[in-house]
Amino acid sequence: MFKNSRRLPILTKRRRKKPGSAPGTVEHIGEQRLDDIQLTIHDYDEDHLDEIHIEDVEESRPYLENPSKTWIKVCGLHDIEKLKSIWSYFDLHPLVQEDIVNTTQRPKAEAYENNMYFVVKMLSWSGEKQQIESEQVSLVLSNTYVLSFQETDREFFQPILDRLKFGNVRIRKNGVDYLMYALIDAIVDHYFSVLEQIGDRIEQLEEQLLDDPDQEVLHDIHALRRDLIFFRKSVWPLRDVLNATIRDETSFIDDNTKLFLRDVYDHMVQIIDNIENYRDMVLSMHDMYMSHVSNKMNEVMKVLTIIATIFIPLTFIAGIYGMNFDPAASPYNMPELQWYWGYPVAMASMAVIAIIMIFYFRRKGWF
Structure with missing residues (x-):
């Protein structure tokens, strides 16, 4: 230098x-x-x-x-x-x-x-x-x-x-x-x-x-x-x-x-x-x-956008099943909350959605 x-x-x-x-x-x-x-x-x-x-x-x-x-x-x-x-x-x-x-x-x-x-x-x-x-x-x-x-x-x-x-x-x-x-x-x-x-x-x-x-x-x-x-x-x-x-x-x-x-x-x-x-x-x-510098910033923004996009549906699922409602007191029954396999199925669904989105982004050449 x-x-x-x-x-x-x-x-x-x-x-x-x-x-x-x-x-x-x-x-x-x-x-x-x-x-x-x-x-x-x-x-x-x-x-x-x-x-x-x-x-x-x-x-x-x-x-x-x-x-x-x-x-x-x-x-x-x-x-x-x-x-x-x-x-x-x-x-x-x-x-x-x-x-x-x-x-x-x-x-x-x-x-x-x-x-x-x-x-x-x-x-x-x-x-x-x-x-x-x-x-x-x-x-x-x-x-x-x-x-x-x-x-x-x-x-x-x-x-x-x-x-x-x-x-x-x-x-x-x-x-x-x-x-x-x-x-x-x-x-x-x-x-x-x-x-x-x-x-x-x-x-x-x-x-x-x-x-x-x-x-x-x-x-x-x-x-x-x-x-x-x-x-x-x-x-x-x-x-x-x-x-x-x-x-x-x-x-x-x-x-x-x-x-x-x-x-x-x-x-x-x-x-x-x-x-x-x-x-x-x-x-x-x-x-x-x-x-x-601009291209480097664009690369950073692209990675952050992809990460945010992947977590949008995952956040949606977590938000649905994270609501504090008592299923017994509510007129609208949410059977998944009382289901024995509800938690692992929800986590598996999140993982499958994330994998599908990553595969789609790669096919498009976005990263």
């Missing part, structure tokens, strides 16, 4: 900034998942790759001044003061700053004078909790660098790092816009992994429904339905974001990279179709469970 059958719905976990706050108000909204903010620089071109952990954003200056491509990865969103030093160094718009630390943002893309800003939801499957885990990833794309902000230090971009280690690969030859595409593509690939896990859960629930489902199965069906709603809400806007990015004219993304983004868009269409199919399957499982 799934462990998440009684967990709180993901959709109820919401936090917002205070009503009336000015636009651009920087306030971390979400859970603190790291003790310290971590900064890592990946500087590369066709000939070299450097990976450096830094403590202060000023240490990135030599890499940003070189013609190479630079990816600065920021892990942790709770230390506002340290983040402000990063934002100030790269001259990020106040609205971008606000969105980076607000982890309840929906996927979107916004173009500014010096950069483009993307919000993407990183989804993964927790085997321990048996549920979807979400993390907000913010990407800032400039002409020479990419900034990525994530809530944890989880290495879900490890496949990108592995590809950067090889010299003669496309990601080392192309610009930072291709790196941005690769990061989004890696996130979308995780969506397929989540779909596989949800598909396995659906198969397990179907097997339980075909056996003898209990109340726990209904809890699991509702939990799976909540997961799919959350999944759909987290990824659906990304399809529109990719479509708009492909169609818009921008100096930060060249036409060659847009071809690859179109492939990611196709993947998103496929993912959304699968989510809708899974939602229909879950609704069908709910109907199947309710039909099973």
Whole structure:
């Protein structure tokens, strides 16, 4: 049985900034998942790759001044003061700053004078909790660098790092816009992994429904339905974001990279179709469970009705001969009450009537 059958719905976990706050108000909204903010620089071109952990954003200056491509990865969103030093160094718009630390943002893309800003939801499957885990990833794309902000230090971009280690690969030859595409593509690939896990859960629930489902199965069906709603809400806007990015004219993304983004868009269409199919399957499982409960109740009612029907004539006979009338005082003589064999004959009659009714019900196929 799934462990998440009684967990709180993901959709109820919401936090917002205070009503009336000015636009651009920087306030971390979400859970603190790291003790310290971590900064890592990946500087590369066709000939070299450097990976450096830094403590202060000023240490990135030599890499940003070189013609190479630079990816600065920021892990942790709770230390506002340290983040402000990063934002100030790269001259990020106040609205971008606000969105980076607000982890309840929906996927979107916004173009500014010096950069483009993307919000993407990183989804993964927790085997321990048996549920979807979400993390907000913010990407800032400039002409020479990419900034990525994530809530944890989880290495879900490890496949990108592995590809950067090889010299003669496309990601080392192309610009930072291709790196941005690769990061989004890696996130979308995780969506397929989540779909596989949800598909396995659906198969397990179907097997339980075909056996003898209990109340726990209904809890699991509702939990799976909540997961799919959350999944759909987290990824659906990304399809529109990719479509708009492909169609818009921008100096930060060249036409060659847009071809690859179109492939990611196709993947998103496929993912959304699968989510809708899974939602229909879950609704069908709910109907199947309710039909099973209804059929089971009908079986119980049929058995009880048959038993009651058998006892109706027996109760009639017992009622006739159970009346407290004195046969000597009554003008209507009931000779069976004084008959020596009256009791055994009455019991035998009851047994014969019950047997005849049971045989008749079986002939009719009622049980």
